[in-house]
Amino acid sequence: MLDAEFDSYVGEYAAQHAQSIRLSGETPGYFAEYKIRELARMARGWGYSDPQILDFGSGMGNSLPGLRKYFPGSKISAADVSAQSLAAAQRLHGAREAQLLIGAGGIPAPDGSFDISFTACVFHHIPEAEHLRWLSELRRVTRPGGRLVIFEHNPLNPLTRHAVRICPFDANAVLIGSGEMRARMVAAGWDAPKVDHHVFFPRALARLRGLENALRWCPLGGQYAAYAQRG
Template structure:
């Protein structure tokens, strides 16, 4: 059993507990990421989207709603999470990352690869290898939207410290993420900081664009493409 299989059925409850003092966990935190993707993709036609580290598939559904004409694929290391995602969202294709046929089928395929809060669980000595997998699956003019917790945000560090399945987390500074992509042959298009306001202050999120350059948002997004 994969270590994340242990948390599959309690995943949302554990997130909600760790965020309880700032309004709990809900779709707000997922939808804000999808909004970032939509903003920086613009009007470009999207045919294939990969949700890398899709978990239970909730963001995969949001991506499907955002790009109804695209094929949305979800992939995760947790077989049990993939099983639950397939049960819940039967119109989306889900695979386990260990499925060699998946990688062979979708090589150089994806216009958008969405990676959200995955790499703080990836051991440091395996991160370059995982970036290589993403590179293999990205279309020549595709973009990777890489989201991570921001270690400079004290509230983020506090929430992570409270979350049971984040006990192994090694957070990445945004500059570490950029270096990781650059060393793997990517061009960095931009870095965006967001989620300055938790759910309980969500009405203020409309002004976050004014601060997107400020490296203190709860999360950040590095947008990368092939050179």
Template sequence: MAANEKLSPEFDLYAASYDALLEDPIRNRFAHGTHYFHQRKWVLIQDLLHRAGLNTSSLRWLDVGCGKGELLELAGSHFAWAGGCDPSAAMLDSSTRFEVRQQQSQIELPFDTGSADFVTAVCVYHHVPQAARKLLMNEIKRVLSPGGLACIIEHNPWNPVTRAIVSRCPVDVDAELLTARDAKALMSGCGFAPLFSDYFLYLPERLYSRMASLESLLAKVPLGGQYALLARSPYRASLG
């Protein structure tokens, strides 16, 4: 599909049964339901922003590829403003508390230039064809204020359990996983300055509550189920 082609999103087909399609015996043993995964992402996002010296209460947050808005529902009230966008209108039907808009293509974000201080793309890029990834990254740069922050969270292809789950998940039938190094190169190539990167989701839900400090010690070991990369956008406009 061409990068600027208008979408007939496959996630419209998945929306009604999305949670059921994510079911997997290994995933289910790791955590009960999806809340744990969203909670872990939110904890990590807070930590990354804290390390960058920022308080969420002063930030305008845009969640690109927000889907049903679970992360927005969990974390949106902690920001000065929070909103999201997604190519799938059917997925967005479940998002009512915060402002959400439909993307008309994979590389177009329906928000004004400089309208966000912080942008997340959570498990989005593995659905984006490689030819379109830089275009989307530049669009994220456009909607960010000068010096704003972007965070990519993705499945870690170096984790064999992650690869197994992704390979048999109907929602990820088009997945092209990217490593943390790939994500860093993508952001750097679009003028972003990478700040911090962490691996996480080592421990299942039943252990994390008692051993969270262990995950912190493993954050730089590239074997976690997912990783997060935080980078700063240029302070001056640049060609991408």
């Protein structure tokens, strides 16, 4: 996590990402926005209107357009170990959000700073031995009663495994099953984690996407969201 390995991919990230998901028929922007749309649905269900949100592992700011669209009144903080990625995010999206450079000491934010800590496809890049530490650190910076939402690739989905296998910046990725992710969240002190599954249909079958809400229970989607509350 602290090696800032993505510094070396900043220039090629967009093209490599688009190539790796080519079989889906979608763009990286499609996948970034669906996550934030789901996050907004969850936030409404939890009673939030303008929550303070941490984007942990924000990279080059792929989630920022969606966060601005679906949470226009929220204070967003982007946090990453890669200084070059944070700088690229500012060039691409402007400097409206606070930027936090994660170092050896953890996330540079006081205890209980955020209503929602959100992270999108980050934990499969973090060495598994460090997962408990970072899940605990996310708990520290989340307010009591606040939420953690983790989107991750689903290793049970063959198209997801293919996309990860051919993507250069996923060379060191280790995919995490949803059950294992929930167990790690519990070990870090998060309460009663749950999982929703997403991304069942490629663009060629987009007419079937209206069924996806009814398929959240099915563990075969391309990605999943694991979410829990801080007690």
